[in-house]
Amino acid sequence: MVHEVEHRTLTAYLEEHSLKNTKQRAAILDVFLSATGHITSEVLFQQVREQHSNIGYTTVYRTMKLLCDAGLASERRFDDGVTRFEIAHEHHDHLVCTRCGKIIEFECAMIEKTQNEIAERHGFRVLRHRHELYGHCRDCREDSP
Template sequence: MAHEVEMRALAEYLGQHNLKHTKQRELVLAAFLEARRHVSSEDLYQVVREKYPNVGYTTVYRTMKLLVEAGLATERHFDDGITRYEIEHEHHDHLVCIKCGKIQEFECRMIEESQREIAARYGFRILRHRHELYGHCTECSEIADRA
């Protein structure tokens, strides 16, 4: 079976919480694991629906919430109000293009360290952080320059 580790984790989570283990939930998980990063439940619904027309949007939406609770997906909220999902292997931050919606990930050790230093200076304990830069990506800047 594909995605054996994740499927087992989902089954375990459902079992622990007395939730029904359905084929539809497995389909949504598989679609999520195969999707590009920062995918919305609407995007996933479109993908799942092509192969399995009897899976409804609500099922996709609820399953994604479940995957977040189970620790299999991470929720992201950018400025446009759409909830997106990704698998967070390692901490990273984002550059978000407000024109085409492209999301670029980045990691910067200096930013991470500076954040820790600032927090220490104020005796603040960081639990999590979000660092998002909004602007225009290369393609969108080029289009604007040409116009």
């Protein structure tokens, strides 16, 4: 069985919250885990439909929210206004190419530390943050070295 660990995680979350284990939820989780990169609800729905022509858009939306709550997915909304989902993993930030849409992840302990210091200086307790760099990737910049 593919994605066995994740299915167990979902099942555990559902039981924990008195929610039900439906075929739709399992199917959407499978498609989501098989997809690559940062996928929109729209594209995810289309891919789900290829295998399960009876699953509705609403169910995909609701299930993705559920997967986020269960810690299996993370929601990201970049400047184009569309929500994308990524498989949950360690904290990181993003580089977004505004020409081709490529998304690259990065992380930097120094920036994290510095931003927390800045926040502390203002009396803030930081709960989450977004740090996104928009520009042109290697393939899209005109002054390619």
